[in-house]
Amino acid sequence: MEGGETTLSGFGVGGGGGAGGPGVDTKVLHAFQTSFVQVQTLLDQNRLLINEINHNHESKVPGDLSRNVGLIRELNNNIRRVVDLYADLSSLFAASDGRAASEGGSVGTVRQAAGAGHKRIRSGLD
Secondary structure, eight states: OOTTOOOOOTTTTTOSSSSSSSOOOOOHHHHHHHHHHHHHHEEEHHHHHHHHHHHHHHHOOHHHHHHHHHHHOOOOOOOHHHHHHHHHHHHHHHHHHHHHHTOOOTTOOOOOOTTTTOOOOSSSSO
């Protein structure tokens, strides 16, 4: 693939996806692409945060260690956002068979209330 080109195999994109033919609604494709870009951006940011957290931890400088508190909060918030984006994608994927559009649903209305349905599981080692 060249120039950041994205393909979504298995979605009938590019081959007979016209009116009445197999294919995916462009709104759905746009929502998938937007969500995946957001997820990748957050994961890239998390990698940088983790590197900085590790560097601060190894330095053992009190100011750097204190800064880690905020960095870890930011990392946790980013992880929460990634989980929410994947949950939205899962719901969108399940609804993308055409029923949601024919029933008046719209892309982006599948988000649960903040924090709903997410449970932290502890290993017992913390």
